[in-house]
Structures are given as C-alpha cells and as structure tokens.
Amino acid sequence: MTKTIDTLVPDLQALLANGIEGLDQSLVDEFGKRVSEMASSRLKREPRDGRLRMSNIGRPCVRQLWYDYHDPNGGEKLSGDTYLKFLYGDLIEELVLFLAEVAGHSVVGGQDELVLAGIKGHRDCIIDGVLIDVKSASTYSFNKFKDGLRAEGDTFGYLTQLQSYLHASQSDPLVTDKSRGAFLVIDKTLGHICLDFHEYRNYDWEGFYERRKAIVSDARVTPPRAFSPVPDGKSGNEKLPTACSYCSRKWDCWPNLRGFAYSTGPTYLTTVMREPNVPEFKP
Numbered sequence: 001m002t003k004t005i006d007t008l009v010p011d012l013q014a015l016l017a018n019g020i021e022g023l024d025q026s027l028v029d030e031f032g033k034r035v036s037e038m039a040s041s042r043l044k045r046e047p048r049d050g051r052l053r054m055s056n057i058g059r060p061c062v063r064q065l066w067y068d069y070h071d072p073n074g075g076e077k078l079s080g081d082t083y084l085k086f087l088y089g090d091l092i093e094e095l096v097l098f099l100a101e102v103a104g105h106s107v108v109g110g111q112d113e114l115v116l117a118g119i120k121g122h123r124d125c126i127i128d129g130v131l132i133d134v135k136s137a138s139t140y141s142f143n144k145f146k147d148g149l150r151a152e153g154d155t156f157g158y159l160t161q162l163q164s165y166l167h168a169s170q171s172d173p174l175v176t177d178k179s180r181g182a183f184l185v186i187d188k189t190l191g192h193i194c195l196d197f198h199e200y201r202n203y204d205w206e207g208f209y210e211r212r213k214a215i216v217s218d219a220r221v222t223p224p225r226a227f228s229p230v231p232d233g234k235s236g237n238e239k240l241p242t243a244c245s246y247c248s249r250k251w252d253c254w255p256n257l258r259g260f261a262y263s264t265g266p267t268y269l270t271t272v273m274r275e276p277n278v279p280e281f282k283p
C-alpha cells in the first residue's frame with residue numbers, strides 16, 4: 001500500500017520502537033554511501049565564495065548577507081565545536097531520511113538543484129510527493145516547529161527558504177502536492193520528530209530575490225541592521241538579541257561590542273552601565 005506523508009511521523013516512531021525484520025540491504029548501502037560522501041565534503045575547509053543562495057537569501061538581516069557577499073572570508077571563524085554541531089546535524093538529517101525509506105515512504109529528489117531569479121539552491125527532498133526541508137534542532141527550536149514556525153520566531157529565515165523551494169518546484173512532476181511544503185524536524189537532544197506544514201504562498205518571489213540582489217551587490221551602501229539590542233536584566237546594560245549573537249559579523253556590525261562569559265553562555269553587550277562580574281573575552 002502506498003504510504004502518505006500524514007503517517008510519516010507515527011511510522012518512524014513505530015519503526016524505531018519495534019525494529020524491522022528483513023531490512024532491504026540496498027537502502028542501508030545507499031545510506032552508507034551518502035554518509036560517506038557527506039562526511040568527506042563537510043570536512044573540507046575551502047575558502048567561501050559569498051554567493052547568494054536560496055538557502056541564505058531569505059535571512060532576516062540583509063546586512064549580514066552584504067558582509068558575506070563583499071568579504072566572504074571575513075567575520076568570526078567557526079570553532080571546532082560549531083563544525084561538530086553542523087556535522088552531526090547533517091548526519092541526523094541523513095539518518096531520518098533513511099528511516100523514512102525503511103518505513104516504506106517514497107523519498108526522492110534529494111539535493112536536486114533549483115533556480116529562482118538566477119539564484120541556485122538545493123532542496124532536501126520530496127517525501128510522498130511533498131517538498132520537505134529537514135532540520136535538526138535543539139529542544140527550544142524544535143518546540144517552535146512543533147507549534148508551527150511563525151515569522152516572528154523565524155530567526156534564520158527558514159520560512160522564506162521553504163517558500164522559495166516550493167515556488168521553484170511548482171512545475172516539478174516529482175512534487176505532486178504543490179499546495180504545501182513541510183519541515184521535518186528532529187530534536188537532537190530528545191529524539192522527538194515532527195512535521196511542520198506550511199501552505200504555499202503565491203507571492204512575487206522573483207521580485208523579492210531581485211530586490212535582495214540589488215541591495216546586497218551595492219558595495220557603497222551598508223544596509224541597516226535588522227535587529228536592535230535588548231535590555232540585559234535591570235542593570236541598564238544592553239545585549240545583542242539571539243539572531244545577532246549567532247551572526248559571524250557581529251564584531252564588524254557593532255562597534256565597541258564586548259563579550260562576557262556568563263555561566264549561561266556568552267553574552268554580547270552593546271552598552272555597559274554596570275560592569276559584569278564575569279570574565280570578558282575578545283573575538
């Protein structure tokens with residue numbers, strides 16, 4: 001019997017809870033091959049080219065795109081910890097697609113190239129005819145998807161990314177349900193899985209891309225910041241909001257920024273009225 005996307009999550013949970021007899025070895029071999037290719041490619045450290053892609057053009061902050069475009073190898077260097085997080089995130093994403101196939105769902109079109117207004121991208125895959133973007137997430141981020149990701153909680157522009165892929169797939173025969181796409185999300189701490197569906201928004205995505213291209217390519221004008229500092233408790237100090245604290249350009253973007261190693265994690269202060277009683281760090 002052909003499976004549909006509506007049973008994907010319970011099917012995955014049942015597979016993991018009960019196991020399976022007579023696993024198709026060709027699926028395991030293909031999974032092994034994809035993991036091996038992914039590991040070799042992710043361990044390369046080639047210079048970045050700063051090109052706009054469908055995966056980054058919808059970021060909430062155009063200024064960040066502008067920095068990356070004009071100075072692709074500048075900004076904060078990623079630490080080994082961060083690279084490891086990305087690597088096991090990618091592994092988890094491959095794993096869940098493998099499990100979806102083992103559970104009898106159709107998984108096709110993985111990493112197919114799409115083009116929108118001259119900008120290239122690669123969608124994750126199509127499961128049972130529905131365009132899917134796979135995300136591995138912390139428990140905090142997972143809960144945003146579980147409740148239905150909203151624009152105000154979309155720190156990294158994932159909604160625009162999904163809509164762009166869906167728009168660019170409107171004439172693709174592999175995508176049989178063109179009215180919606182979904183995030184398939186895995187909580188990498190607790191192992192929970194959810195599907196977060198979003199209706200296709202028929203919008204002038206080409207126009208949106210063209211406007212972004214024009215702003216980003218103009219070297220003379222640094223675009224304005226998309227975010228403002230927020231109060232850090234009641235001290236009068238102000239800190240960067242979450243989106244900026246993850247941004248590799250924060251030290252270029254905010255002159256006089258100061259980093260402090262709070263016990264809860266690094267905090268970046270833009271205004272210091274009361275000196276924190278914790279070690280300060282530099283980029």
Ligand code: SF4
Pocket residue numbers: 061062063064225226227243244245247248249250253254
């Ligand atoms: S630090 Fe914040 S405002 Fe500045 S470029 Fe990054 S995301 Fe944009």
